[in-house]
Amino acid sequence: MSPRLIRRLVIVVFVTGIAGMIVGSVADNNGVAITFGLITAAAALGLILVTSVAPPGSFSSRAAPHDRPPDTVDERIAADVEARIERLAAAGADETELRQLVQRAVELGRGSSR
Numbered sequence: 659m660s661p662r663l664i665r666r667l668v669i670v671v672f673v674t675g676i677a678g679m680i681v682g683s684v685a686d687n688n689g690v691a692i693t694f695g696l697i698t699a700a701a702a703l704g705l706i707l708v709t710s711v712a713p714p715g716s717f718s719s720r721a722a723p724h725d726r727p728p729d730t731v732d733e734r735i736a737a738d739v740e741a742r743i744e745r746l747a748a749a750g751a752d753e754t755e756l757r758q759l760v761q762r763a764v765e766l767g768r769g770s771s772r
Contacts, residue, residue, distance in 0.1 A: 661712035668708060672701035 678694030709717075739760060747753040 661708055661716040664708050665705065665712075665717060668701050668704045672698055672705060675701055 675694045675698030679691050679698065682688070682691030682694055743753065743756050743760065746756055
């Protein structure tokens with residue numbers, strides 16, 4: 659199940675619980691009001707948990723403009739990085755070391771480690 663679907667289900671339970679508390683209070687039935695109150699509290703906790711563990715962007719209807727698939731390469735940035743590597747290599751830096759450094763920086767940016 660997607661985090662968005664779970665969140666919507668929890669919100670439905672939450673709203674239903676509030677309605678149940680109101681109906682129980684109007685009917686002067688404390689047992690019903692307390693039962694729905696506990697259900698609402700559990701739904702609120704579930705909503706907090708689902709929201710906190712879901713990855714960023716799980717609940718938006720469309721991706722933010724800066725969100726791109728991980729395979730997408732910005733050609734301007736790639737050309738800039740390549741030009742800088744070439745300049746540093748021409749200035750005497752070890753090109754292999756530079757490329758390994760760039761690779762590790764990319765891994766760091768993606769949050770992966772080897």
